[in-house]
């Protein structure tokens with residue numbers, strides 16, 4: 001056995017002992033009946049209602065995306081056949097980038113393999129380009145932004161989450177002439193809170209900082225035409241790069257950045273994570289494009305989504321369940337212990353046919369382990385009745401078990 005194998009064995013034992021071992025739950029979506037899934041275990045098939053999908057609006061199961069993907073596959077094939085520079089660019093890719101730039105009111109857009117890659121590649125590419133960058137990164141930024149920031153030799157200042165005063169103090173303390181970048185998100189996906197974007201933009205203007213905003217959990221859902229929270233707050237024009245994913249509310253796959261033409265063109269020409277990888281497959285691009293175009297006009301779906309989220313919050317409160325505060329469509333329920341969190345999730349699944357993801361350390365701080373519920377427009381009142389009853393049974397008796 002190699003020393004690395006020995007390391008893996010010991011590390012896995014430690015992860016398991018801490019209750020942090022991650023196990024997949026194989027659930028097959030039924031596109032025509034979303035959010036119903038099929039789970040097969042020991043040869044027995046059962047229906048499961050999923051309350052934790054990031055396909056927030058059900059667009060991944062919509063005829064809008066499915067038909068677009070099928071048509072593009074028949075016409076252009078399953079894969080792109082090359083990187084964007086070699087032979088992977090189709091008219092669909094350029095149409096999608098133009099659509100995204102228009103959605104965010106920016107000059108240009110650039111599509112990447114995933115949201116993770118867009119953050120990692122764009123930030124690493126920007127930060128490698130100038131000496132002396134001072135990066136101001138929100139303490140709860142996603143791993144993909146951290147990966148991009150760490151790849152560079154920039155000085156990194158981590159400011160307290162959503163704390164404008166702390167950010168201001170750190171900006172003021174940094175070398176005045178150095179290039180500065182503020183990297184943050186709009187909707188934070190584990191707590192469901194939202195950044196004070198206007199106040200951060202104002203600080204950026206005062207200190208001459210470039211602003212990089214991850215709107216992954218907002219695009220398609222917030223603001224006019226689903227353009228995000230910056231658009232909702234009327235400050236999108238004051239953000240230099242707006243980044244998003246095509247894989248969550250848009251229901252397809254891929255990530256993107258939008259911004260000023262020369263900034264985007266520079267990253268298109270230099271970012272390794274963009275250049276050295278095969279372009280997104282045409283069916284995926286077609287589905288994403290159809291979804292973005294559709295959602296720009298589908299206010300009813302957005303209204304239904306927010307109505308469902310507010311109704312679930314109200315019903316959890318009425319049932320005395322430990323809902324955590326959230327000003328967004330994300331509804332966390334506090335459990336507070338990793339092993340218990342996994343146990344609550346397991347019992348919901350096995351006894352009630354309900355799937356709610358357990359969120360444990362290191363994704364969230366120890367002691368704040370939770371279930372992360374993402375109600376969507378297709379969760380019915382009857383599904384909500386069943387969820388509340390199941391949580392009442394399991395979270396109540398779960399507390400007794402953990403004690």
Ligand SMILES: *Cc1c(COP(=O)(O)O)cnc(C)c1O
Pocket residue numbers: 114115116117119142144185189214216217245246247254255
């Ligand atoms: C999911 C996520 C990403 C990555 O997007 P993918 O398209 O899934 O790779 C980036 N940022 C945040 C905040 C996310 O939650």
